[in-house]
Amino acid sequence: METTAELIGQDPGWIIALKGLIVFAVCILLTLMSVWGERRIVSIMQMRIGPNRVGKFGLLQALADGVKLALKEDLIPKAADRIVFIIAPIISATTCFMSFAVIPFTGKVNFFGHETAMQLTDLPVGVLYVLSIASVGVYGIVLAGWSSGSTYPLLGGLRSSAQVISYEVAMGLSLVAVFIYAGSMSTSDIVAAQDKWWYSVVLFPSFVIYAISMVGETNRAPFDLAEAEGELVGGFHTEYSSLKFALFFLAEYVNIIAVSALATTLFLGGYRALPGLGFTESWLGGWFTLFWFAIKVLGFFFVFVWLRGTLPRLRYDQFMKFGWKVLIPVSLAWILVVATLRTLSLEGAPQSVVVAFTGGIVLIVLAVSSLFDRARDKNEIAARDIGEVSEPSFPVPALPATKARLEDHV
Amino acid sequence: MIRLSLEIGQTQKPEAILFYILAPLSVLASLGMLVVRKAVHAALLLAWVMITLAIFYIALDAAFLGIVQIVVYTGAVMMLFLFILMLVGVDAPDSLTENIKGHRVVAIAAALGFGGLLISLIGRATLNHVSVGLAMANEPGNVQGLASLIFTQYVFPFEVVSALLITAALGAMVLAHSQKSAGARLSQRALSSARFRGDSLANAAGLPSSGVFARHNAVDVPALLPDGTPAKNSISGVLSARGDIQDPTQYALGSLPKVDDEGGDK
Known part of the structure; x- marks a missing residue:
């Protein structure tokens, strides 16, 4: 059977151009739909109705908002660095589309009488390519913050750059386990390697770490510190208006879809149906695989909205502490385990050794966590002994007698 | 060439x-x-x-x-x-004055040295070597070929470089580290109980906000208490220390309309 790389390699120029155009159009359309979808879903969660005026069910609301944004006055602050101020949204809006080039949307399909796969190109380092594009995309946010010539955007830009550097490390580390198991960094190979088990099951810790860091990467609640409206007005885009603001808006939603698509590809078997259901390439293969892909990506999108509707924003120091002191050490330890297991099975170690190793790891994790719990319980008991809890725990004006007693204690 | x-x-x-x-x-x-x-x-x-x-x-x-x-x-x-x-x-545009002595000489020498190093390396890699070609070098795959070189033939230089980088990172952390006393920072819980269990409950709901006379930058104008005196604690401690406090009475209207007992203007 030929690989996807060979399949795509035979594409004539017009098919490549058409595919590129389709990917672009789908991204724009998805942005419009997902803005509407997010507002409707959040409104259901908050027991409101949400936008329902423009078009059927308010479906055209995002379009109307886009037109409104485009017609607004385009302001450039006097203190702004003009060139960088204009380049920043362009960087954000162009890079966000680029990661879709390596995402496999379908398996083998018949495209205007031509056998191909809906994937623009297949790089041997495809997943790293997506990471590199993401790291360039952040320049848009950081530069927007710097060039606005104002304090709040600068703080937003600073937060964003620190945030992205820390969470990209965790994200890259979570992908290492996938590379080790698939034996490849190409997106189509990774999808092909998941024909028996999805990596979200086999490599569950990696999946969790990736899912957390992808929310951090896209600046979405509860990690939207770069534009925290309660603290920084609008964060990095405070000074932006009109189409430039619309570009940031577009980039944010396209990025959500992009990281969801990558998560689908790496951990949920991409365009493949759930293994074991009996779907094959001949039975409901071809274009129907696009359906599976879309379902999974929209599922991730729903989780993004769900998180926003549920969780309050993290404090900045807690967020950084979580990234550096939890996510990165955990993924490092997990990579060690995965690499050892993989080597054992590749070198043909007997089953008993693999089982013993896995059992040993589980025991160590349990021991460490129980020690940790014990230490925490001890701390809590110590805190209680100081006598904070014996007093009523709600604020009441101190009675004179009580006050005297408190002073005795002191 | x-x-x-x-x-x-x-x-x-x-x-x-x-x-x-x-x-x-x-x-x-x-x-x-x-x-x-x-x-x-x-x-x-x-x-x-x-x-x-x-x-x-x-x-x-x-x-x-x-x-x-x-x-x-x-x-x-x-x-x-x-x-x-x-x-x-x-x-902050870069200051172009040189305050390190002999800066220029050292910079030029370092640049020349680095250039020489690069040229000699490129020369060593290209002269008197028959290139095997990309097809051969990438035979097991580009990434696999690179990995097997890094982790077999060049594993020692690779590890030395990583040790160097880690040393640099640790050095930077040591230099940037500042000693903080453990009790200096109170937790939110401690601050809250201090507010409610202190001698007075006057500030339990927070300090009064500044800027009753919002004529300009209102954070430096104290609020007025019911008896008309300025509330000192409505101004940030930093501003008080700097002496950046405006007198609220200077913003009072010249002659307030007199109000009679029934509430109408005279």
Whole structure:
């Protein structure tokens, strides 16, 4: 059977151009739909109705908002660095589309009488390519913050750059386990390697770490510190208006879809149906695989909205502490385990050794966590002994007698 | 040199077009780095040079190297640069006065030395060597070939470099570390109980807000208490220490309309 790389390699120029155009159009359309979808879903969660005026069910609301944004006055602050101020949204809006080039949307399909796969190109380092594009995309946010010539955007830009550097490390580390198991960094190979088990099951810790860091990467609640409206007005885009603001808006939603698509590809078997259901390439293969892909990506999108509707924003120091002191050490330890297991099975170690190793790891994790719990319980008991809890725990004006007693204690 | 030009002559057409578009842009950007006055602009131009280099690597079939160049240099190193530059300040053009003695001489010597080093390395790699060709070098796959070289033949230099980097990182952490006493920072819980269990409950709901007379920057104007005296604790402690406090009475209207007992103007 030929690989996807060979399949795509035979594409004539017009098919490549058409595919590129389709990917672009789908991204724009998805942005419009997902803005509407997010507002409707959040409104259901908050027991409101949400936008329902423009078009059927308010479906055209995002379009109307886009037109409104485009017609607004385009302001450039006097203190702004003009060139960088204009380049920043362009960087954000162009890079966000680029990661879709390596995402496999379908398996083998018949495209205007031509056998191909809906994937623009297949790089041997495809997943790293997506990471590199993401790291360039952040320049848009950081530069927007710097060039606005104002304090709040600068703080937003600073937060964003620190945030992205820390969470990209965790994200890259979570992908290492996938590379080790698939034996490849190409997106189509990774999808092909998941024909028996999805990596979200086999490599569950990696999946969790990736899912957390992808929310951090896209600046979405509860990690939207770069534009925290309660603290920084609008964060990095405070000074932006009109189409430039619309570009940031577009980039944010396209990025959500992009990281969801990558998560689908790496951990949920991409365009493949759930293994074991009996779907094959001949039975409901071809274009129907696009359906599976879309379902999974929209599922991730729903989780993004769900998180926003549920969780309050993290404090900045807690967020950084979580990234550096939890996510990165955990993924490092997990990579060690995965690499050892993989080597054992590749070198043909007997089953008993693999089982013993896995059992040993589980025991160590349990021991460490129980020690940790014990230490925490001890701390809590110590805190209680100081006598904070014996007093009523709600604020009441101190009675004179009580006050005297408190002073005795002191 | 002759072989080099021969090789350029053999470049395939799309690659040549790519090269002739990007190479001048890259050179212009590197020259611009020396000319522009703002440090952030120079950092941006440097990032652009790194991206064009990465594109060249990819065009030369070194996909892994190109991508890693973007992730590591553009994504991490330049981002840290920008982070520092932004901390330094938005409008700080580089000072061009030299305050290190012999700065220029040392810089020129270092540049010449580094250039010589590069030329000798490139010479060693190209002269008297028969190139095996990309097809052979990439035979097990570009990434696999690179990995097997790094982790077998060059494993020692690789580890030495990583040890060096870790030492540098630790050094930076030690230099930047400041000793803080453990009890200096109160937790939110402690602060809250201090408010409610203290002697007075006057400030339990928070300090009074400033700026009753919001004529200009209202944070430096104290609020007025019911008896008409200014409330000192409605101003941030920093402003009080600096003496940046406005007198609220200066904003009072010259003659307030007298109000009679029934509430109407006289």
